[in-house]
Amino acid sequence: xxxxxxxxxxxxxxxxxxxxxxxxxxxxxxxxxxxxxxxxxxxxxxxxxxxxxxxxxxxxxxxxxxxxxxxxxxxxxxxxxxxxxxxxxxxxxxxxxxxxxxxxxxxxxxxxxxxxxxxxxxxxxxxxxxxxxxxxxxxxxxxxxxxxxxxxxxxxxxxxxxxxxxxxxxxxxxxxxxxxxxxxxxxxxxxxxxxxxxxxxxxxxxxxxxxxxxxxxxxxxxxxxxxxxxxxxxxxxxxxxxxxxxxxxxxxxx
Amino acid sequence: xxxxxxxxxxxxxxxxxxxxxxxxxxxxxxxxxxxxxxxxxxxxxxxxxxxxxxxxxxxxxxxxxxxxxxxxxxxxxxxxxxxxxxxxxxxxxxxxxxxxxxxxxxxxxxxxxxxxxxxxxxxxxxxxxxxxxxxxxxxxxxxxxxxxxxxxxxxxxxxxxxxxxxxxxxxxxxxxxxxxxxxxxxxxxxxxxxxxxxxxxxxxxxxxxxxxxxxxxxxxxxxxxxxxxxxxxxxxxxxxxxxxxxxxxxxxxxxxxxxxxxxxxxxxxxxxxxxxxxxxxxxxxxxxxxxxxxxxxxxxxxxxxxxxxxxxxxxxxxxxxxxxxxxxxxxxxxxxxxxxxxxxxxxxxxxxxxxxxxxxxxxxxxxxxxxxxxxxxxx
Numbered sequence: 001x002x003x004x005x006x007x008x009x010x011x012x013x014x015x016x017x018x019x020x021x022x023x024x025x026x027x028x029x030x031x032x033x034x035x036x037x038x039x040x041x042x043x044x045x046x047x048x049x050x051x052x053x054x055x056x057x058x059x060x061x062x063x064x065x066x067x068x069x070x071x072x073x074x075x076x077x078x079x080x081x082x083x084x085x086x087x088x089x090x091x092x093x094x095x096x097x098x099x100x101x102x103x104x105x106x107x108x109x110x111x112x113x114x115x116x117x118x119x120x121x122x123x124x125x126x127x128x129x130x131x132x133x134x135x136x137x138x139x140x141x142x143x144x145x146x147x148x149x150x151x152x153x154x155x156x157x158x159x160x161x162x163x164x165x166x167x168x169x170x171x172x173x174x175x176x177x178x179x180x181x182x183x184x185x186x187x188x189x190x191x192x193x194x195x196x197x198x199x200x201x202x203x204x205x206x207x208x209x210x211x212x213x214x215x216x217x218x219x220x221x222x223x224x225x226x227x228x229x230x231x232x233x234x235x236x237x238x239x240x241x242x243x244x245x246x247x248x249x250x251x252x253x254x
Numbered sequence: 255x256x257x258x259x260x261x262x263x264x265x266x267x268x269x270x271x272x273x274x275x276x277x278x279x280x281x282x283x284x285x286x287x288x289x290x291x292x293x294x295x296x297x298x299x300x301x302x303x304x305x306x307x308x309x310x311x312x313x314x315x316x317x318x319x320x321x322x323x324x325x326x327x328x329x330x331x332x333x334x335x336x337x338x339x340x341x342x343x344x345x346x347x348x349x350x351x352x353x354x355x356x357x358x359x360x361x362x363x364x365x366x367x368x369x370x371x372x373x374x375x376x377x378x379x380x381x382x383x384x385x386x387x388x389x390x391x392x393x394x395x396x397x398x399x400x401x402x403x404x405x406x407x408x409x410x411x412x413x414x415x416x417x418x419x420x421x422x423x424x425x426x427x428x429x430x431x432x433x434x435x436x437x438x439x440x441x442x443x444x445x446x447x448x449x450x451x452x453x454x455x456x457x458x459x460x461x462x463x464x465x466x467x468x469x470x471x472x473x474x475x476x477x478x479x480x481x482x483x484x485x486x487x488x489x490x491x492x493x494x495x496x497x498x499x500x501x502x503x504x505x506x507x508x509x510x511x512x513x514x515x516x517x518x519x520x521x522x523x524x525x526x527x528x529x530x531x532x533x534x535x536x537x538x539x540x541x542x543x544x545x546x547x548x549x550x551x552x553x554x555x556x557x558x559x560x561x562x563x564x565x566x567x568x569x570x571x572x573x574x575x576x577x578x579x580x581x582x583x584x585x586x587x588x589x590x591x592x593x594x595x596x597x598x599x600x601x602x603x604x605x606x607x608x609x610x611x612x613x614x615x616x617x618x619x620x621x622x623x624x625x626x627x628x629x630x631x632x633x
Binding site: 099 | 596
């Protein structure tokens with residue numbers, strides 16, 4: 001049983017014009033086995049929350065805390081956070097020329113597991129995980145994210161998720177840029193991962209579309225750098241029919 | 255001085271001559287020397303009686319012969335260091351592959367210096383229709399200068415690697431002129447990861463139509479090294495192609511790399527297909543990379559002609575992505591730098607030597623032996 005505990009988190013982005021506050025007091029707790037959808041309009045800071053948890057150097061935490069099972073996450077480097085059991089599936093995965101998917105996966109698996117996986121079992125593990133996501137085996141020989149379609153990039157993110165088996169997964173707009181078929185494959189891959197590992201999940205999204213495939217336990221509405229309302233899956237239905245208007249007004253008024 | 259006494263100009267309109275007096279000692283302000291720290295290499299501008307020959311163990315297709323200025327290949331020196339080397343060498347290394355011969359195994363030429371300063375002349379002759387791979391491994395344990403003069407016969411196919419690795423203490427000034435025969439194919443890869451001050455001038459000219467030349471380069475420089483490559487392709491025959499791709503990664507205070515790529519397409523070279531590219535990856539604030547592509551067209555009747563040059567900083571987003579997958583920063587950096595070279599090195603024909611070069615680059619990057627092993631296993 002793991003818990004990612006975020007308390008009164010404030011964070012700024014570092015810009016040329018100086019720091020600008022984006023997160024304004026986020027409090028959220030994600031336990032193993034539970035899926036939290038964080039939904040909000042563009043520019044609300046929901047992706048910043050994902051990056052701050054992962055430790056992107058562009059952001060500076062000014063107050064508050066993030067703990068994973070009681071360990072202070074904020075003092076960890078980016079790679080230490082990943083090895084501690086956090087995983088961020090990125091909205092815009094980065095191209096790494098000259099590094100094959102197969103090298104990359106094995107290097108990260110070695111880092112996260114603390115030892116190099118045995119070659120024979122590893123190859124089978126990788127092959128099976130790729131088959132599950134309907135990925136062609138030649139995919140392993142391509143360079144990381146180089147020339148990948150939107151769907152391929154997201155499948156590759158979920159492939160990493162299923163191989164690295166984090167305690168807490170953060171999915172940042174994984175549904176963006178996916179057609180219906182790709183969304184279904186990616187969602188099924190995620191659901192299989194969740195079922196197998198019982199990991200906790202923070203699912204960040206603008207649209208309710210992905211929630212047809214991945215059922216959340218909790219839905220949080222994120223506006224202007226904080227959570228303004230929390231509820232069950234029914235809250236997503238409200239957002240679907242009414243949009244964010246009501247909440248944007250509420251955030252401005254408060 | 256009359257016109258008749260003037261030294262002859264070679265095809266590239268540079269002076270070609272075997273006489274040291276035809277070349278003034280560079281002072282550093284000349285166009286072709288403007289990047290080079292000439293004060294650090296000035297001793298190689300003069301003959302030194304104490305210098306020795308670079309030699310090699312004779313083997314299959316490889317011999318050591320008396321150097322004769324009138325039988326030293328298709329080329330004459332074009333600058334002060336090369337004419338001094340020419341004047342100093344007593345014995346030269348000859349690599350000869352007879353016509354219509356296929357040599358399956360790479361011919362490895364390990365140059366060896368037994369003095370603190372040594373000069374070399376390597377004369378490579380690939381006969382008509384022959385096919386071979388030649389690897390020249392430079393000795394980085396002495397100050398060296400000289401030339402690798404390569405002649406690829408009509409219809410022949412030569413894949414060559416010139417590797418300078420090891421110590422970062424010494425000066426290395428080399429010319430690498432190649433003549434590509436009619437319908438011949440040449441791939442010349444320059445791998446430079448050693449040396450204190452390095453200046454390598456690979457050049458290609460064509461002896462007939464239909465020739466194809468690929469010039470590849472990978473260089474790594476740090477801790478104040480100076481590494482300069484000047485490539486020159488002279489299209490003098492119709493329907494030839496040239497493809498130049500050089501990549502460098504550099505770091506550290508005072509480190510300086512230079513790539514100057516000259517391509518000249520003469521009026522008679524119709525149907526030319528040429529492209530040159532240089533990319534540099536600057537890993538920190540202290541290092542500087544100069545990149546100068548020059549394309550000179552004397553005819554508009556070409557198939558294709560282009561160039562590209564870019565010098566970029568290390569991409570922190572790549573680092574973040576790799577670290578977000580648990581990979582420690584140091585290893586992540588090594589992966590990115592190694593990966594940077596992969597597309598150029600993938601074009602080295604010999605699989606065996608491609609792997610060796612990647613390994614050496616990894617070692618030079620201080621890559622963990624463990625990582626390197628499991629990368630191999632993964633591949």
